[in-house]
Amino acid sequence: MKSLVVYFSRTNITKRLAEDIAGQLDCDIEEIKSKVNYNGKLGYARGIKDGASGKIIELEPQKYNPEDYDVVYIGAPVWASKAANPIISYLNQNEGRFSNVKFFLTAGSSGFDSSFKQMEENSVKPLKTLALTTRNVKKDEYDLTSFLE
Numbered sequence: 001m002k003s004l005v006v007y008f009s010r011t012n013i014t015k016r017l018a019e020d021i022a023g024q025l026d027c028d029i030e031e032i033k034s035k036v037n038y039n040g041k042l043g044y045a046r047g048i049k050d051g052a053s054g055k056i057i058e059l060e061p062q063k064y065n066p067e068d069y070d071v072v073y074i075g076a077p078v079w080a081s082k083a084a085n086p087i088i089s090y091l092n093q094n095e096g097r098f099s100n101v102k103f104f105l106t107a108g109s110s111g112f113d114s115s116f117k118q119m120e121e122n123s124v125k126p127l128k129t130l131a132l133t134t135r136n137v138k139k140d141e142y143d144l145t146s147f148l149e
Contacts, residue, residue, distance in 0.1 A: 003027040004064055007075035007104075008086040010038050010047060013134050014106045017142075018075050021104070024144055028069075033060040034086040051079030054118075057089045066097045071127070074119065075104040081111035083119050091122040098123055102147065104130040106137055 005022040008031070009015035015031065022029035035058040038047045050057065066072045076087035083105065103119050103126045105112055112131035120126060130147045 001070045002068070003071045003073065004066060004069040005029040005073040005075070006032060006062075006064075006066070006087075006090065008032040008034070008077070008084050008090070009075075010043065010077060010084065013137050014075050014077050014104075017104060017106060017132065017137050018073075021073055021075075021144060021148070024148060025073075028064055030062055030064050032062070032086045032090050034058075034089075035060060036085075038086075047079045047084065050085045051082040054082065054088070055085055056092055057085050059086060059089055059093065062090075066094050067099075071100045071102060072098055073102045073104065074123070075106070076115070076119075078105055078107035078111040078115045081114045083115040088118065088122055091119060095122075100124075101126050102128045102130070104132070104147070106132050106134060108134050 003025050005018050007014050007018035076084040105115050116129050132142050136142050
């Protein structure tokens with residue numbers, strides 16, 4: 001089965017998880033890059049504001065076409081109980097191009113359910129979901145076995 005891991009990460013927590021997933025699957029991986037700057041304290045504030053409003057933003061071009069894959073793993077951090085805007089923008093930009101998806105999210109503590117719901121509304125029903133706190137990822141306190149099956 002041909003898989004792709006796609007993710008957005010502001011602080012490298014989601015990136016770390018995405019790289020672990022891609023490494024275990026030995027598959028292609030792509031970082032979604034926003035044309036909006038979400039770095040630093042100002043970027044954090046902008047992300048919270050954009051997350052709350054559901055703003056669709058412009059992205060850098062992607063290398064991989066999700067239609068070429070059997071399963072696309074899509075990951076993002078949670079911002080203000082919403083999936084980070086760059087991932088929602090990616091889902092909107094690729095509407096109708098996904099056959100099977102699995103979603104993974106990272107967050108300080110909460111907002112997973114509403115974020116997964118938002119991602120599903122902008123894509124297709126996921127085969128599986130994975131929600132991990134920043135602490136779990138930083139301390140490698142997780143097992144991907146059932147998520148990757």
